[in-house]
Amino acid sequence: MNTAAALSIGVFLFTYALIISERVHRTVAALFGAAVIVALKVVPWERLPEYLDLGTLLLLISMMIIVNIAKESGLFEYLAIKTAKLAKGSPMRVLILFSVVTAVVSSVLDNVTTVLLLTPMLLYITRLMGVNPVPYLLAEIFASNIGGTATLIGDPPNIMIASAAKLSFLEFLSNMGPIAAVDLVLTVGIIYLAYRGSITVSEGERRGIEAAIENLDENEVIRDRELFRKSVAVILGVIAFFFIHDRLELPPAVVAMAGASVLLIWSGVEPTEVLEKVEWTAIFFFAGLFIIVGALVETGVIDGVAQWLLGYVSDTGQALVIVTWFSAVASAIVDNIPLTAAMIPLIKAMGSSMNVYPLWWALSLGACLGGNGTAIGASANVVVIGIADREGIRITFLDFLKVGAVIMVLTVAAGMGILWLRYVGV
Amino acid sequence: MSIFRSLIDRKFRSIAGDRYDEIVKRYREFLLLPEEFVLPEVESILIPLDRFSGDFHGVLDVLEAYRGAKVRLVYLLDAQTFRLIEETLGEEEAQKLLQVERERGKRLVEALKESLEGFGLEVQAEERFGDKGDDVIEMASEYDLLVISRSFGSEVTKTSPISPVVLKVVQHVLVPVIVY
Missing domain, CATH: 3.40.50.620 (HUPs)
Structure with a gap:
């Protein structure tokens, strides 16, 4: 092993240890690691653009811009009230509808924004119903992680995978969409079985709740009707273009960038305010990781690990099982973004000896759904538990683990079964 | 505060920042519980x-x-x-x-x-x-x-x-x- 390879491994391990230990902010850790790599010329300066995945970075930034503008119109609060009204005061319908809406919204927006916007409404309804809010909050967490799995833009690991493997939005939807749908049904079923005693109200109470919810006026929450219409039009337009981006030979990032710039021009909002709200810490975290993992590729470490792995893994079926479960278990414990960043070049390198196409879906499945396993497995989990805590609702690590671990194992197994049937055969 | 709760609190602040407070403030403008209507x-x-x-x-x-x-x-x-x-x-x-x-x-x-x-x-x-x-x-x-x-x-x-x-x-x- 040469010095550059040893340095790249050292920086990689040190940075990932810092990220896992949370002794410093993950963005600071990633940027520090990247700075060391560049300063020691492990990755030459002129080769940096090759490793900085612009497809991922620009897609993330553009979607953040669109969401930040749309949010100001009251669009998401409108959606939350509409969903509450559709439930007609029935606890079971609230559980199902909020899970479905959370999953659908998460498939387009990032999971954290989705749960931040929907949880206050969900808590309000559970208070009205006088039921235990925990099953509803857990269902929302699992639904947001499952929904994010369904599309190319639903979760950052999917954006990274699609950009690296040149996968289209439609390919993602057709491969991961059915898995997400099956997993959502499975999840709601498990939540219902686990909490069926507390998901019930009398008919009289239901009518009272329905009347109280009917009093809410969804039109009142629209702060800017013009912006509301423009945001809906641009979001629908961007989604429509995502469906045909490969036929137009446009990367998804270009579609999102076009949508963001159209909305910025059309809405006339102050760009400084919108750009300030872009989560730059997340963007720089990605950039730092790309450089650190790029160093492993540049120095041949990834190729070496892939060759070693190929000595034990002889076919796509075996690799599918290993990638799925390794990424799922690892994602339940650590952040799925650095995990995906490290796994992508490894799968690419394995492409010389086997068909790795199904492995991209296995990685997406494990990285996105593994987060359901523990309370700290995904950002959405932390946010909902944090909100619950602020509202006086206690969800302990064990409370979460009891349901989360079961859901993680069953949903990942179901997803892997579907992938196996599709790509490996009986 | 238990270790788990302080970890969640720290991670929550790092992920959500003050976004949740902003959203809750907006919701409070129109979400009233029945007892608050009286x-x-x-x-x-x-x-x-x-x-x-x-x-x-x-x-x-x-x-x-x-x-x-x-x-x-x-x-x-x-x-x-x-x-x-x-x-x-x-x-x-x-x-x-x-x-x-x-x-x-x-x-x-x-x-x-x-x-x-x-x-x-x-x-x-x-x-x-x-x-x-x-x-x-x-x-x-x-x-x-x-x-x-x-x-x-x-x-x-x-x-x-x-x-x-x-x-x-x-x-x-x-x-x-x-x-x-």
């Missing part, structure tokens, strides 16, 4: 007035909803100010000012009393010397509702839309307050 029963209302009290016409339609309630209008004269004028400019000047103030108070109280009685409210009016902040806080405890002008006690500005006296009052009274 108006508190009001049988007695205290309305303190002074030379700075602004135009009361904006609050009349709200007060109309409390038909049958007993209203006490109190025109407050700041005792300390008069004592200061008496000590520095003499008793004659202080009496002159007192006369002007009393006439102003009488006009204001009469106009408001007439409007309130027109709504079927039982109105009792009086003039009182004292400390504008402390006296209102003390009197308010005996009433179901306090209605106070935002410029009570001093003039307001664009940067301070509520007078410091009103701010002190609303921070100390336990009864519902309407600031007009």
Whole structure:
């Protein structure tokens, strides 16, 4: 092993240890690691653009811009009230509808924004119903992680995978969409079985709740009707273009960038305010990781690990099982973004000896759904538990683990079964 | 706080920042629980007035909803100010000012009393010397509702839309307050 390879491994391990230990902010850790790599010329300066995945970075930034503008119109609060009204005061319908809406919204927006916007409404309804809010909050967490799995833009690991493997939005939807749908049904079923005693109200109470919810006026929450219409039009337009981006030979990032710039021009909002709200810490975290993992590729470490792995893994079926479960278990414990960043070049390198196409879906499945396993497995989990805590609702690590671990194992197994049937055969 | 809760709290602040507070603030503007829809029963209302009290016409339609309630209008004269004028400019000047103030108070109280009685409210009016902040806080405890002008006690500005006296009052009274 040469010095550059040893340095790249050292920086990689040190940075990932810092990220896992949370002794410093993950963005600071990633940027520090990247700075060391560049300063020691492990990755030459002129080769940096090759490793900085612009497809991922620009897609993330553009979607953040669109969401930040749309949010100001009251669009998401409108959606939350509409969903509450559709439930007609029935606890079971609230559980199902909020899970479905959370999953659908998460498939387009990032999971954290989705749960931040929907949880206050969900808590309000559970208070009205006088039921235990925990099953509803857990269902929302699992639904947001499952929904994010369904599309190319639903979760950052999917954006990274699609950009690296040149996968289209439609390919993602057709491969991961059915898995997400099956997993959502499975999840709601498990939540219902686990909490069926507390998901019930009398008919009289239901009518009272329905009347109280009917009093809410969804039109009142629209702060800017013009912006509301423009945001809906641009979001629908961007989604429509995502469906045909490969036929137009446009990367998804270009579609999102076009949508963001159209909305910025059309809405006339102050760009400084919108750009300030872009989560730059997340963007720089990605950039730092790309450089650190790029160093492993540049120095041949990834190729070496892939060759070693190929000595034990002889076919796509075996690799599918290993990638799925390794990424799922690892994602339940650590952040799925650095995990995906490290796994992508490894799968690419394995492409010389086997068909790795199904492995991209296995990685997406494990990285996105593994987060359901523990309370700290995904950002959405932390946010909902944090909100619950602020509202006086206690969800302990064990409370979460009891349901989360079961859901993680069953949903990942179901997803892997579907992938196996599709790509490996009986 | 357990290790888990402090970890969640730290991660929550790092991920969500102040975004949740912003969203909750927006939701609170239109999400009320059924018990919050119920108006508190009001049988007695205290309305303190002074030379700075602004135009009361904006609050009349709200007060109309409390038909049958007993209203006490109190025109407050700041005792300390008069004592200061008496000590520095003499008793004659202080009496002159007192006369002007009393006439102003009488006009204001009469106009408001007439409007309130027109709504079927039982109105009792009086003039009182004292400390504008402390006296209102003390009197308010005996009433179901306090209605106070935002410029009570001093003039307001664009940067301070509520007078410091009103701010002190609303921070100390336990009864519902309407600031007009």
